[in-house]
Amino acid sequence: MGNKPDIDALLERFAEGNVTAAARLISVIENGGEEAERVLDRIFAQTSNAYRVGFTGPPGAGKSSLLYRLTRIFREEGRRIAVIAVDPTSPFSGGALLGDRIRMQSLSEDTEIFVRSLASRGSLGGISNCTDEVCDLMDAFGKDLILVETVGVGQSELEIAEKAHTVVVVLVPESGDGIQAMKAGLMEIGDIFVMNKCDHSDAELAALEIEDTLKLKNIPAGGWKPRVVLTSAREETGIDDLLRAIGEHHTYLQDKGLFRKKRKQILFSRVRRAVMDKLEQKLRNSETVRDLIDRRMKEVYDGKLSPYQVVRELERIVKID
Amino acid sequence: MGNKPDIDALLERFAEGNVTAAARLISVIENGGEEAERVLDRIFAQTSNAYRVGFTGPPGAGKSSLLYRLTRIFREEGRRIAVIAVDPTSPFSGGALLGDRIRMQSLSEDTEIFVRSLASRGSLGGISNCTDEVCDLMDAFGKDLILVETVGVGQSELEIAEKAHTVVVVLVPESGDGIQAMKAGLMEIGDIFVMNKCDHSDAELAALEIEDTLKLKNIPAGGWKPRVVLTSAREETGIDDLLRAIGEHHTYLQDKGLFRKKRKQILFSRVRRAVMDKLEQKLRNSETVRDLIDRRMKEVYDGKLSPYQVVRELERIVKID
Numbered sequence: 001m002g003n004k005p006d007i008d009a010l011l012e013r014f015a016e017g018n019v020t021a022a023a024r025l026i027s028v029i030e031n032g033g034e035e036a037e038r039v040l041d042r043i044f045a046q047t048s049n050a051y052r053v054g055f056t057g058p059p060g061a062g063k064s065s066l067l068y069r070l071t072r073i074f075r076e077e078g079r080r081i082a083v084i085a086v087d088p089t090s091p092f093s094g095g096a097l098l099g100d101r102i103r104m105q106s107l108s109e110d111t112e113i114f115v116r117s118l119a120s121r122g123s124l125g126g127i128s129n130c131t132d133e134v135c136d137l138m139d140a141f142g143k144d145l146i147l148v149e150t151v152g153v154g155q156s157e158l159e160i161a162e163k164a165h166t167v168v169v170v171l172v173p174e175s176g177d178g179i180q181a182m183k184a185g186l187m188e189i190g191d192i193f194v195m196n197k198c199d200h201s202d203a204e205l206a207a208l209e210i211e212d213t214l215k216l217k218n219i220p221a222g223g224w225k226p227r228v229v230l231t232s233a234r235e236e237t238g239i240d241d242l243l244r245a246i247g248e249h250h251t252y253l254q255d256k257g258l259f260r261k262k263r264k265q266i267l268f269s270r271v272r273r274a275v276m277d278k279l280e281q282k283l284r285n286s287e288t289v290r291d292l293i294d295r296r297m298k299e300v301y302d303g304k305l306s307p308y309q310v311v312r313e314l315e316r317i318v319k320i321d
Numbered sequence: 322m323g324n325k326p327d328i329d330a331l332l333e334r335f336a337e338g339n340v341t342a343a344a345r346l347i348s349v350i351e352n353g354g355e356e357a358e359r360v361l362d363r364i365f366a367q368t369s370n371a372y373r374v375g376f377t378g379p380p381g382a383g384k385s386s387l388l389y390r391l392t393r394i395f396r397e398e399g400r401r402i403a404v405i406a407v408d409p410t411s412p413f414s415g416g417a418l419l420g421d422r423i424r425m426q427s428l429s430e431d432t433e434i435f436v437r438s439l440a441s442r443g444s445l446g447g448i449s450n451c452t453d454e455v456c457d458l459m460d461a462f463g464k465d466l467i468l469v470e471t472v473g474v475g476q477s478e479l480e481i482a483e484k485a486h487t488v489v490v491v492l493v494p495e496s497g498d499g500i501q502a503m504k505a506g507l508m509e510i511g512d513i514f515v516m517n518k519c520d521h522s523d524a525e526l527a528a529l530e531i532e533d534t535l536k537l538k539n540i541p542a543g544g545w546k547p548r549v550v551l552t553s554a555r556e557e558t559g560i561d562d563l564l565r566a567i568g569e570h571h572t573y574l575q576d577k578g579l580f581r582k583k584r585k586q587i588l589f590s591r592v593r594r595a596v597m598d599k600l601e602q603k604l605r606n607s608e609t610v611r612d613l614i615d616r617r618m619k620e621v622y623d624g625k626l627s628p629y630q631v632v633r634e635l636e637r638i639v640k641i642d
Contacts, residue, residue, distance in 0.1 A: 037629045044627035264622050271618070274632040279600055279639060286641045297592070301585050306365035308358045311595040318600060319640045320607045 007035060011042055014141065019114065022141050026116055029133050040133055046140035049259065050082075051250060054148045054164030056186070061170045062196040063149050065233035066242070073243060074145055075113060082138035085117040085149040086131055114138060132163055132270050161189035162269050165262050166249045168242075170194045173206040187213055190226055192245045198230035198238060224252050279318075288317060328356060332363055335462065340435065343462050347437055350454050361454055367461035370580065371403075372571060375469045375485030377507070382491045383517040384470050386554035387563070394564060395466055396434060403459035406438040406470040407452055435459060453484055453591050482510035483590050486583050487570045489563075491515045494527040508534055511547055513566045519551040519559060545573050600639075609638060 007028065013021035025043075029036045055063045067083060074081055118134060135146050150160050161167050169190035193214075195207040211228050219225055227245040231238030253259045283289050292313060299305035328349065334342035350357045376384045388404060395402055439455060456467050471481050482488050490511035514535075516528040532549050540546055548566040552559030574580045604610050613634060620626035 041627040041629050044629075045624050047624065260622075264618075267621050267628055268618060271614070271621070271628050271631050271635075274629065275604065275635045276597065276601060278632060278636045280597060282636070282639070282641060283596065288642060293592070297585075297589060300588055300592070301581075303366050303368070306362040307588055307592050308362055308365075308595065310592050311599060314592075314596045315599045315603070317642050318603070319642065320603060321609055321638050321640065 007038060011039065014043075017142065022114065022137065023116065025137055026118075026134055029130050029137060030118065032130070036130075036133070040136065043137055043140035047136045048139060049263065050135070050139035050144050050146050051166075052135055052146045052148065052164045053166045053168060053246060054150060054160040055168045055170060056150045056160050056189075057170035057194075058172075059151050061172045062233050063151075063170045066170060066194065066196060066231065066239075067147055067149055069233055069236060069239050070243065070246075071113060071147065073239065075110065079145045080112060080143045082114040082135075082141070082143040082146045083116070083149070084131065084134055084138070084146065085115075086151075114141070114143065132266060135163070163266060165253055165259060166191050166246060168192045168194060168246070170196050171206070171210070172197045173200045173202040187217070191224060191249050192242070193226060193228045194238075194242060195228065195230050196233060198232045199235060203230055222256075224249065283314075283318075286317075289314060292317070328359060332360065335364075338463065343435065343458065344437065346458055347439075347455055350451050350458060351439065353451070357451075357454070361457065364458055364461040368457045369460060370584065371456070371460035371465050371467050372487075373456055373467045373469065373485045374487045374489060374567060375471060375481040376489045376491060377471045377481050377510075378491035378515075379493075380472050382493045383554050384472075384491045387491060387515065387517060387552065387560075388468055388470055390554055390557060390560050391564065392434060392468065394560065396431065400466045401433060401464045403435040403456075403462070403464040403467045404437070404470070405452065405455055405459070405467065406436075407472075435462070435464065453587060456484070484587055486574055486580060487512050487567060489513045489515060489567070491517050492527070492531070493518045494521045494523040508538070512545060512570050513563070514547060514549045515559075515563060516549065516551050517554060519553045520556060524551060543577075545570065604635075604639075607638075610635060613638070 007025075010021045010024055010028070014025055025039055028039050055067060057063055064085070071081055071083060116134070118131065131148060131150075135148065138146050148160065148164060167189050169186045169192070171186075171193065173195060187210075193207075193210050195203050195210065197203065198207075207228050207230055214226050214228070217226075227248070229238055229241045229245050231242055233239070253262070293310070296305060296310045296313065300307050300310060328346075331342045331345055331349070335346055346360055349360050376388060378384055385406070392402055392404060437455070439452065452469060452471075456469065459467050469481065469485060488510050490507045490513070492507075492514065494516060508531075514528075514531050516524050516531065518524065519528075528549050528551055535547050535549070538547075548569070550559055550562045550566055552563055554560070574583070614631070617626060617631045617634065621628050621631060
């Protein structure tokens with residue numbers, strides 16, 4: 001019993017386009033467990049092919065302001081938009097200056113735009129465990145454009161590349177050595193590079209640097225050549241160029257049949273991850289495993305047994321038919 | 322046959338204190354597989370209780386320069402030191418300015434100091450999969466002090482807290498909003514906070530900010546109160562204060578019996594991680610699993626089956642005795 005009838009009711013209202021129900025279903029998904037799976041099983045058939053665009057880059061690069069501008073324009077074009085922020089420093093997540101936050105929140109007052117921030121796994125952000133699933137929910141909710149904001153630190157920048165059709169890397173000219181190194185990772189995953197705050201004197205030089213680095217990339221014939229765009233979100237310059245670049249990448253994906261291929265990759269990596277999560281849970285819940293660990297780890301702590309001997313023993317307990 | 326006799330020979334020379342053999346064994350560990358396990362099984366009984374100190378913080382905070390200064394002093398005190406860098410932007414890894422790099426390399430010419438950089442998992446660094454194991458090797462090699470440098474981005478800062486007895490968080494006053502957010506994660510794991518480049522005008526204010534934030538922490542009676550130290554690695558100021566803080570934390574750990582407790586935690590989390598890695602491998606190698614995925618994923622791609630139905634099916638294939 002418990003919450004189950006509640007979820008059915010939520011799904012019903014969700015199917016009718018009720019925003020509150022959608023928001024509550026996201027919480028169900030975030031909480032995980034059987035309830036989450038039930039929701040995801042039910043909505044999966046309704047997911048089609050919403051276009052997922054990831055925005056990543058160092059904290060403070062202006063990703064949120066850029067998203068705000070883009071969202072307003074996409075909205076005027078009649079797109080049905082969801083904005084998912086997985087960045088604790090994002091104004092969408094309440095992590096930034098009050099002024100920004102209020103501006104972003106004004107988006108959510110437009111009931112046609114769904115704005116939601118997700119709790120991130122690490123304290124530093126990166127990407128939430130259920131970003132894919134929440135994107136699916138928004139897809140099933142009838143959104144055709146899903147914008148995901150993540151902070152590009154650690155391994156998270158690679159994860160967004162596994163989850164989005166198009167990756168926009170947002171950088172700022174003022175970044176020092178550290179950001180240079182960061183770029184190394186970001187270089188590999190960006191379809192579009194935005195040099196934001198282009199009113200800064202070093203912006204053009206920094207954009208040229210990125211273009212030079214991109215030239216070193218081995219792009220196969222007919223492959224996508226990453227675009228570099230100069231913007232200033234505050235002064236609304238370059239936003240059209242960015243929109244054009246996103247449009248071009250979208251067309252490219254469709255022309256090459258990559259849209260569906262990407263979707264397959266997303267689903268496959270999700271299954272793999274979910275299976276591993278389940279197995280970890282299964283191991284944790286197994287009494288045999290717990291007993292063995294209790295017994296053997298004592299010997300390991302005393303230096304009598306190598307950890308890898310325990311690992312091999314545990315491995316033998318797990319059987320795959 | 323193959324490399325096996327070679328590893329025995331390496332282990333023999335390693336036991337005699339041969340540095341080249343130690344370096345080659347690290348490569349064996351980095352490459353993983355059976356050979357790595359064999360090495361780790363063999364050296365495990367020789368690991369005792371080397372003191373492991375992790376240094377983390379944003380790229381460019383000056384972790385390497387600080388490590389360089391500390392290492393020279395520890396060396397004069399007769400400590401047997403290993404420096405393990407898992408930061409692609411670190412001069413130890415060859416990622417920084419040539420001058421720094423040469424200075425750091427001069428350390429390795431001192432045969433009593435073992436310096437090694439490890440390939441990191443993400444493009445951005447963080448921590449290597451085998452940091453623990455390489456620390457063990459250094460421990461078995463007779464090192465009593467192991468300094469690990471990681472870049473504090475993403476989830477990696479939490480990982481270093483699982484691997485080191487003492488965590489030193491290195492920050493710089495010039496950091497903006499992004500770093501503020503970063504601090505939120507770093508605040509939780511630091512035993513010692515270093516405000517480096519303290520010749521900067523904002524350094525004292527920044528250090529006070531950290532102290533204020535630390536006051537919000539709920540420290541149990543008799544618990545460790547994190548220290549905040551102002552340093553300038555280039556001008557060699559504050560290094561003594563940092564050394565004292567490290568010494569105090571070391572004493573604290575020993576007095577409270579936490580040294581051994583930490584070691585247990587390290588070993589336990591390693592076993593858990595290794596088991597999961599093995600299971601993932603086992604799943605990947607299983608024909609039953611591959612067949613099922615091939616068949617079912619087609620239905621998922623066509624929207625006929627939810628990914629979670631496949632996950633549940635896969636889960637049933639795995640049995641734990």
